Amino acid sequence: MPNFFKKPTLSSHLWVIYTLSVLLLFLxxxxxxxxxxxxxxxxxxxxxYSVRTEKHLINETEEYISTLSYRVKKVGEEALMEMPIGxxxxxxxxxxxxxxxxxxxxxxxxxxxxESLNEISxxxxxxxxxxxxxxxxxxxxxxxxxxxxxxxxxxxxxxxxKQTELQNIYEHDRTVIAIxxxxxxxxxxxxxDDTAKSHINSQVTSILNQWSQENGIxxxxxxxxxxxxxxxxxxxxxxxxxxxxxxxxxxxxxxDKNVPLTLSFGIGVGEASLPELGEIAQSxxxxxxxxxxxxxxxxxxxxxxxxxxxxxNPMEKRTRVRARVISHALKELVQDADKVIVMxxxxxxxxxxxxxxxxxxxxxxxxxxxxxVYDPDDMNTGVHRLMDEVQENEQLWSWFITPDEAxxxxxxxxLLVVVDTHKPSLVIEEKLLNRTEHVVVIDHHRRAxxxxxxxxxxxxxxxxxxxxxxxxxxxxYQPKKLKLNMLESTALLAGIIVxxxxxxxxxxxxxxxxxxxxxxxxxxxxxxxxxxKEDLDVYVRRSQxxxxxxxxxxxIAISKAESGETYGPVLIAQAADTLLTMSxxxxxxxxxxRSDGRIGISARSLGDVNVQIIMESMDGGGHLTNAATxxxxxxxxxxxxxxxxxxxxxxxxxxxx
Numbered sequence: 287m288p289n290f291f292k293k294p295t296l297s298s299h300l301w302v303i304y305t306l307s308v309l310l311l312f313l314x315x316x317x318x319x320x321x322x323x324x325x326x327x328x329x330x331x332x333x334x335y336s337v338r339t340e341k342h343l344i345n346e347t348e349e350y351i352s353t354l355s356y357r358v359k360k361v362g363e364e365a366l367m368e369m370p371i372g373x374x375x376x377x378x379x380x381x382x383x384x385x386x387x388x389x390x391x392x393x394x395x396x397x398x399x400x401e402s403l404n405e406i407s408x409x410x411x412x413x414x415x416x417x418x419x420x421x422x423x424x425x426x427x428x429x430x431x432x433x434x435x436x437x438x439x440x441x442x443x444x445x446x447x448k449q450t451e452l453q454n455i456y457e458h459d460r461t462v463i464a465i466x467x468x469x470x471x472x473x474x475x476x477x478x479d480d481t482a483k484s485h486i487n488s489q490v491t492s493i494l495n496q497w498s499q500e501n502g503i504x505x506x507x508x509x510x511x512x513x514x515x516x517x518x519x520x521x522x523x524x525x526x527x528x529x530x531x532x533x534x535x536x537x538x539x540x541x542d543k544n545v546p547l548t549l550s551f552g553i554g555v556g557e558a559s560l561p562e563l564g565e566i567a568q569s570x571x572x573x574x575x576x577x578x579x580x581x582x583x584x585x586x587x588x589x590x591x592x593x594x595x596x597x598x599n600p601m602e603k604r605t606r607v608r609a610r611v612i613s614h615a616l617k618e619l620v621q622d623a624d625k626v627i628v629m630x631x632x633x634x635x636x637x638x639x640x641x642x643x644x645x646x647x648x649x650x651x652x653x654x655x656x657x658x659v660y661d662p663d664d665m666n667t668g669v670h671r672l673m674d675e676v677q678e679n680e681q682l683w684s685w686f687i688t689p690d691e692a693x694x695x696x697x698x699x700x701l702l703v704v705v706d707t708h709k710p711s712l713v714i715e716e717k718l719l720n721r722t723e724h725v726v727v728i729d730h731h732r733r734a735x736x737x738x739x740x741x742x743x744x745x746x747x748x749x750x751x752x753x754x755x756x757x758x759x760x761x762x763y764q765p766k767k768l769k770l771n772m773l774e775s776t777a778l779l780a781g782i783i784v785x786x787x788x789x790x791x792x793x794x795x796x797x798x799x800x801x802x803x804x805x806x807x808x809x810x811x812x813x814x815x816x817x818x819k820e821d822l823d824v825y826v827r828r829s830q831x832x833x834x835x836x837x838x839x840x841x842i843a844i845s846k847a848e849s850g851e852t853y854g855p856v857l858i859a860q861a862a863d864t865l866l867t868m869s870x871x872x873x874x875x876x877x878x879x880r881s882d883g884r885i886g887i888s889a890r891s892l893g894d895v896n897v898q899i900i901m902e903s904m905d906g907g908g909h910l911t912n913a914a915t916x917x918x919x920x921x922x923x924x925x926x927x928x929x930x931x932x933x934x935x936x937x938x939x940x941x942x943x
Contacts, residue, residue, distance in 0.1 A: 372430070372443030376403055380411050389443070392425045403441075410441075422446075458520035463563045464553045465571045466494070469579035471511035474547055486547065490536065497532045501525065522555060522584070526594070530582045533595045537580070548580035556587035563587075576733030578748035578910070591735045596896055596910065609756070612745045613763035616703075616726060619743060620652045623701035623724060627692055629659035629714045631707040633855060636817065637752045639669055640781030641705040641728065643774050644757035646685055651768035657685055659692045659714050671817045672777060679773055689715035696721045703728065706753040708746065709736045709907075728756055730785075732898060734907045748909070751797040754781030758800040775809040780817050787863060791911055824857060831861040831876055838930060839937065842895070843871045846922050847878035855886055855914065862890040873897060877925050885917040885925045895936075903932045 307329050314321055372392070375384040382405070385398045393405075403410045407423035407430075414421075414434055421432045429450040433442040468490065475483045487510070494513060498505035501524065504516040536549050552571025554563040570583040573591070577583075581595035620626055626649035630638030642658045649656030665673060677683045687695065696702070696718055703726045710716050719725060719738060726743040730750040750756050758778050761768060770778075782801055786793045789801075805811075831853070835845040843865045847853055858876040865874035873891035880886045887904065889897035891911045898913040904925075906915020917925050 370445070372441070372445075374398070374403075374406070374441040374443065376439050376441065378439070380404075380414070382406075383439075391445075392428055392430070392443075406443075458518060458523075460519040460555070460557070461560065461563065462517045462519055462522045462553060462555045463560070463567045464515040464517065464551055465567045466505075466513035466515060467550045467552070467571055467575065467579075468511040469548045469550055469575075471547065490547070493532070493536055497535070519555060522553065526584070526592070530594045533580065533582065550574040550579045551582035553582065553584045554586075555584060558587040573733055573735075576746050576748070578732050589735075593899060593902065596732070596899055608747075609759040610763050612743070613760035615743055616648060616745075616760060617652055617764060619701050619724060619726065620649055620654050623654065624697070624699045625649075625695065626654050626656040626701045626703060627659060627696055627718065627722075628656060628703045628705065629692075629718065630705050631709075631712045632661075632714055633664050634660070634669055634706075634714070635781075635856070636669065636672065636777070636784040637754050637781035638706040639672055640777040640779070641753040641757045643682070643777045644754065644761055645703045645705060645728070647761060647768060647770060647774060648757075648764055651764045655685075657687045657692065657695055659689055659718070660686050661689060661714055664714075671819075672780065675773055675813070675817075676777075679771075682771075682773065689718075692718055693721070698723055700724070701726065704738060705729065705757070707731070708738055708744075709734060710738050711736065728753055730756060731907070732909060734902070749794065751792045751794065752782050752785035754778045754785070755797055755800045758782075758803060759796070762803060770804075770807040772808040772810055772813075775804045775807040776813050779804040779809040779811070780814045783814055784818065792909070820860075827853065828857055828861045828864065831858065831878070832864055835865055835874075839933065841870055841872035842933060843868070843874040844926060844929065845874070845876045846926055847876075849879070849922055851879065852881050853878040853886070855880070855888065858886055858888040859890075859914070862888040866890045866892065875929060877922055877929070879922065880916065885920045885922060887915050887917070887925060887929065889913045889915075900929075900932055900936055903935075904928065 310325075314325055370388060371386075372389045373386040374382055374389065377383050380403045382398045382401050382403065389398060390396075398405060403414075407421075407425065409421060409423050410432065414436060417436060419434055421434060423430050423432055427447070428445060429447045431444045431446045433444075435441070475486065478486075491507065494505060497503075498515065501521055502517070503521060506514045508514050530551065533549055536547070550571060552567045552569070552574055554566030554568075554570060556563070556566070558566065566585050566587065570585040570591070573585070574581050574583040577593075577596060581593060584592040584594070626645070628642045628645045628649075630642055634642075639660075642660075646656040646658055660673075662673075676686070692715060698721075700722045701724045702718055702722050704713055704719075705728045707713060708727050708729045708731065710719055713719065723742075725738060725741045726745075727738055727741045728745045730747055730753050732748045733746060745756060745760075747756060761770070779801060782797060782804075783789070786797060789797065801809075831845050831847060834847065835843045838844050845861060845865065847858075858878050862874045862876045865871055865876070873889070873895040875897075876888045878886055887901065887906070889901050889908070889912070891897045893911050896910045898908050898910050901908055901913035901915045904915045904917065906913060908914055917928075920928075
């Protein structure tokens, strides 16, 4: 108890004074008894007065302490019962034993005693068991910050509703910057007269102005093919809920005029400064264009990305100017390097191997040694047949090396060329990316969020049928001493044929031009068919997958392999391709267990369904008509349920990934 609660007594220093006074009085009596008598009278009067005063002070202090104790006790009771904080005591079984009256503000019932903590929120018990000291829960229209005292089995609940509302208002008003780009504007309008070009500009501008006014967006045209927009996060959230319907409006209007013009959005959002938001918006636009355009990319300052749109195949370019420019840039990089190393993706296909061989020829045409990285233990059947032919060609085979051998060859001045992928996690040997300062990426897939860091040169064309097509075009602009033999040109042609399903999918005029060039160099179509032959047991296993297919929604085929049966990625991809040839099927998905313990999904479509966006929602990727993913810690049934939910979201709400 504090000192002021003790009973007060006569001050000790007074007793010292009185003791000294008595001794002095005796001394005075000894020398002058009359004076001593007078002094004794004064001393007695003084002692009487002091004792009386001390007693009065003690009584007043005792009365004050009694009053103060009552007030402290009363305040404690008032604080416990009336203070604007919820207090809850709970039992070992997580049932409410007592709650102060303030809790009645949040619940209609008279008392919570005897109820489970789940009556407050289903989040409380799991978080208490996990020793969480703070939990935010929603109770009706209220947001409660809950402090947990597990040892005392005590909860303190603070009403943070107004604070949350203010935070939401702040988040709602956060600035968002967007850059809008008219895809292929220059290619489309270059042959038009001024009247037709002005008509298109007027239509697109009118649609975008109306869209901006309806949504409260500031819109400013900065060039013929580019707009600048400023909005807040609340407006962005509304646009995301509608999946950016403006993309469809522009596409439908323009398609009626038979002019394939589409929009791409790059949007920067977050707590960054305005200059940083502008850079994020530009980076988002670059990503959208790298994925083929006709879509929206929303990116925050932490690099998190959301995709919308991308429902159409990217349009083929009208000229080969970029191919020639990239080819010359690659030639200069090759000439400046001391050697060239080429690698594709894990479990390579015909396109990857063919493109690697093409880049090897680029190096040799510029008098540089080139090496192709391959893993002999990571090959599918079709590629095995190609590699068997390569091994019989001693001159070509001598340039193939394993990942371990590549580490011995590479140095800081080596040019590393990555083909048919742009994801670091998918290359044959990811460590090689950090061993050199010069990396080139050549790919035909739509750009994903994951990307090789700081490449020296990037050539990504989602409109192309295959990487082999891109490499073949570049070969045409290399030094004239370049000589392709039959096997080399056949490998490139095989990559094109496999990726286009024998020129039936993603095939443009330049695809045939590339095939024609290779055929002129001696490509053997009969040998390509030999590479593509399959074994009887593979055909039977693929037929079993097709037999298990079910129709989900209109024209969506989903096939699930039997539990315990493992299939390679090539086989399930072939099954998905076969399902797509069936009458009424517009998209197909095949799900199976893989040898590495993961669940693999291969997706195909005829173009009406963007399987890339669906697979990206499951951490995969690919093309609009050709995509795949692999799932960890999942089962076939769980993967199928997740796939169906995403398909439902795709059709009912748009195409967010």
